Amino acid sequence: MKIENDMGYIDISKKAIADIAGNAASGCYGLVGMAHQRGKDGLVELVTRKRYSKGVRVDFDDEGKILIDLYVVIEQAVKISTVADNIISAVKYNVERQTSLKVKRVTVNVVCVRVMGR
16 A cells, blocks of 8 residues: 655555554454464464464455454454454554554454363
């Protein structure tokens, strides 16, 4: 996404926005991690903190607003809707604050629920 002003322009990549979104989501209670779906076989890979952007897809609509899809793994003993709401709020706030671009939609896709060992 290119932002222009009278002094020049700033080009913000989708990867940079995905990094911001992944880091914002990682601070939310109940999130085990981000998931990277591999291929058509349905296997889910939990990605490391350095690669959280692999669990985020960023697109832009016709108006230049950001559309974010997150693929997450949630803890078993938490209310999924509450965790998803917290993730949406954190991601939207951080991306808009750090890029000054508007976020139109944040979609949280719960790929699986992780059962924690005893």
